Amino acid sequence: MPALVFDPATRDRIGASPRRAAFYCGAVESLRKSLEERGAKLVVRRGPLAVTARALARDVGAETVAFSSGYDAESTKRQRALQARLEEAGLRALAVHDAPAVAPEETAAARSADGGVGYRALVPYLSAWQESVPEPVTSRPRFVSADVSSDLPPVATEFGAVAVEEPPSEARALEALERYLAGPALLYRLERNVPGGERTSHLAADLSFGTIAARTVVAETAKRERDPFLLAEERLSLKTFRLAVAHRDFFFQLAWFFETREDAPLQQRMRGFPFVTKHASLKAWREGRTGYPLVDAGMRELRATGWMHPRVRAIAASFLCFDLGVHWRVGRDTFEGLLIEDDPALANGNWQWIAGVGADLAQFPRIYNPQKQARSYDPRGAYVRAWLPELAALPDADVLDPSAGSRRPQLALPLYDEGARYPQPVVDHGTAARAFLQRYADFTAGAKSERH
Numbered sequence: 001m002p003a004l005v006f007d008p009a010t011r012d013r014i015g016a017s018p019r020r021a022a023f024y025c026g027a028v029e030s031l032r033k034s035l036e037e038r039g040a041k042l043v044v045r046r047g048p049l050a051v052t053a054r055a056l057a058r059d060v061g062a063e064t065v066a067f068s069s070g071y072d073a074e075s076t077k078r079q080r081a082l083q084a085r086l087e088e089a090g091l092r093a094l095a096v097h098d099a100p101a102v103a104p105e106e107t108a109a110a111r112s113a114d115g116g117v118g119y120r121a122l123v124p125y126l127s128a129w130q131e132s133v134p135e136p137v138t139s140r141p142r143f144v145s146a147d148v149s150s151d152l153p154p155v156a157t158e159f160g161a162v163a164v165e166e167p168p169s170e171a172r173a174l175e176a177l178e179r180y181l182a183g184p185a186l187l188y189r190l191e192r193n194v195p196g197g198e199r200t201s202h203l204a205a206d207l208s209f210g211t212i213a214a215r216t217v218v219a220e221t222a223k224r225e226r227d228p229f230l231l232a233e234e235r236l237s238l239k240t241f242r243l244a245v246a247h248r249d250f251f252f253q254l255a256w257f258f259e260t261r262e263d264a265p266l267q268q269r270m271r272g273f274p275f276v277t278k279h280a281s282l283k284a285w286r287e288g289r290t291g292y293p294l295v296d297a298g299m300r301e302l303r304a305t306g307w308m309h310p311r312v313r314a315i316a317a318s319f320l321c322f323d324l325g326v327h328w329r330v331g332r333d334t335f336e337g338l339l340i341e342d343d344p345a346l347a348n349g350n351w352q353w354i355a356g357v358g359a360d361l362a363q364f365p366r367i368y369n370p371q372k373q374a375r376s377y378d379p380r381g382a383y384v385r386a387w388l389p390e391l392a393a394l395p396d397a398d399v400l401d402p403s404a405g406s407r408r409p410q411l412a413l414p415l416y417d418e419g420a421r422y423p424q425p426v427v428d429h430g431t432a433a434r435a436f437l438q439r440y441a442d443f444t445a446g447a448k449s450e451r452h
């Protein structure tokens, strides 16, 4: 019997962003309808997870309660409480790894021979992952419909959000995947870093809320890779895309096996690093007004759509952590309030990776130069122009470096027109990056001498 327990913790996370709330409620409605078409009823119960699930199981006389596992610290805590509550009542609790394509235990099995558990490094994980992909499941579960009461499913208006016009659904997500695999995915390896357009799949929210399964994305991509008419580069691109999904699984297993408090970085030695939580330019970063066009375009894309291009996420995050020295948690929380997808384990993993405090074992933080990145990946300023109308009319070179353009008299006017004003850079990137590296070197030297 399919059931949704809509508990206060889920409610808070969903409600953090109105776009997310609208997407989630749309996805629940699609699920309800598709179950109905198969003769089953989605039972909704609102209330605290453990007691509500146990009460529902009792109402229907269930012996086993299976649930889709979460991976972040908070979900793990709630699941333990759920499991304990169910087992106390004599019920079997079955946590199912539904979010990843490959369950953490599958890849960990490859390590058990050397006494290891999960993987902290991505590259060996990816090899183990490729060996562990399960065969696609073809059977469909059959459901019973019990005659029990159901609360109302959550709706967008409860969260002050407007229902999405074309609600997310399995059919729409599958169509989007099919379109993506037919064309853009064949260029993924070279184009995934170029922001704008459909160069990446935009499947993050569907994967997050389960309108498409990661297993399906992997299986369909692998099927496409077997097309004998593909060029070698196209096949390589598809493989790179498939491994992007493995990257997602990597962070799930990382959270699963290396459980830390939600806010503690994975690297012990970096726990006391003095990131700041307040900065005079934090508001400018959040609003996309730092004076660095690629960072600003990314933040405005996020505010306008609930999604930001992956490469630009890394550049905007690096700017926050290194150029401004602001704590990665502040960035994560800002993103969390704006993104549609809701994956705390992925958000934590990626933010810690960028800030150099997580799974990445790089010797030094990798600081992105936003102007160099713009020259490499948005050389004609197409992405920047799309999100920063103040710069749209400028020549290419000035879109990438507006402060240089503003120093020339013929360009001074459009930049400094009231209402169309683009700010000067809030910090000088070179100076800020050098200062950060010095603080980093001092901190790690201090940490080393404490150990000796």
Ligand SMILES: Cc1cc2nc3c(=O)[nH]c(=O)nc-3n(C[C@H](O)[C@H](O)[C@H](O)COP(=O)(O)OP(=O)(O)OC[C@H]3O[C@@H](n4cnc5c(N)ncnc54)[C@H](O)[C@@H]3O)c2cc1C
Pocket (backbone or CB within 6 Å): 192, 200, 201, 202, 203, 204, 205, 207, 208, 244, 245, 247, 248, 249, 251, 308, 309, 310, 311, 313, 314, 317, 335, 339, 341, 342, 343, 344, 346, 347, 350, 351, 354
């Ligand atoms: C600072 C920062 C924060 C991020 N926060 C999140 C987050 O909260 N939730 C989230 O799903 N992703 C997050 N990512 C990862 C990545 O940016 C997004 O998954 C990606 O932007 C989604 O766009 P897409 O679906 O077009 O990706 P594609 O390039 O088409 O990739 C396909 C899928 O692979 C998965 N994937 C690809 N790269 C990663 C990655 N690095 N980590 C995890 N999964 C990946 C995603 O599920 C993605 O939908 C973050 C990255 C950075 C640098």
